[in-house]
Amino acid sequence: MASLNVGSLGEYIREQRRNAQYSLRQLAEAAGVSNPYLSQIERGLRKPSAEILQQIAKALRISAETLYVQAGILEERRGEGLELRASILADPLINEQQKQALLAVYDAFLKENAASASGPTTDGAATQNTHREDR
Numbered sequence: 001m002a003s004l005n006v007g008s009l010g011e012y013i014r015e016q017r018r019n020a021q022y023s024l025r026q027l028a029e030a031a032g033v034s035n036p037y038l039s040q041i042e043r044g045l046r047k048p049s050a051e052i053l054q055q056i057a058k059a060l061r062i063s064a065e066t067l068y069v070q071a072g073i074l075e076e077r078r079g080e081g082l083e084l085r086a087s088i089l090a091d092p093l094i095n096e097q098q099k100q101a102l103l104a105v106y107d108a109f110l111k112e113n114a115a116s117a118s119g120p121t122t123d124g125a126a127t128q129n130t131h132r133e134d135r
Contacts, residue, residue: 002097009070010042016060017042025085030059047071063089 017027028038028094032055040046041056048056057064064088068074088094088102 006054008044009047009067010044012070013056013060014042016062020060022060027056027059030060031055057089058096065089081110 017024018082020027022030023034023041024042028035031038031052033052037046038056040047041052048071049073050068054064055070057067057069065074065082067087085103088099088106091099092117094102
């Protein structure tokens with residue numbers, strides 16, 4: 001299945017809803033979206049925004065990242081920080097905006113570390129030691 005397949009996203013949400021034993025109406029109410037809109041998402045007729053996906057994920061008590069991957073918003077990672085991400089997304093003590101900020105900072109650190117690992121290394125400590133006097 002292609003990651004941008006809206007139908008597969010809808011099927012996935014429907015499956016998660018049924019596993020949670022929610023009716024379409026119950027999930028729509030819990031997620032704060034209209035019943036017809038949720039129905040259109042499940043049938044693959046509408047592609048929801050990241051914010052709507054987050055609301056649906058929260059109502060289903062699943063990771064928003066999982067829905068982002070299903071929707072093609074995020075690439076699936078090979079275990080890179082998944083536990084950390086899941087913990088941040090599940091933390092009831094911080095709001096959704098704070099969660100997204102933490103994830104953005106984490107992603108920035110990962111990107112920075114990947115760039116420095118692939119680039120040339122310059123060790124400032126080695127050059128400092130060559131200029132020190134022995135006395």
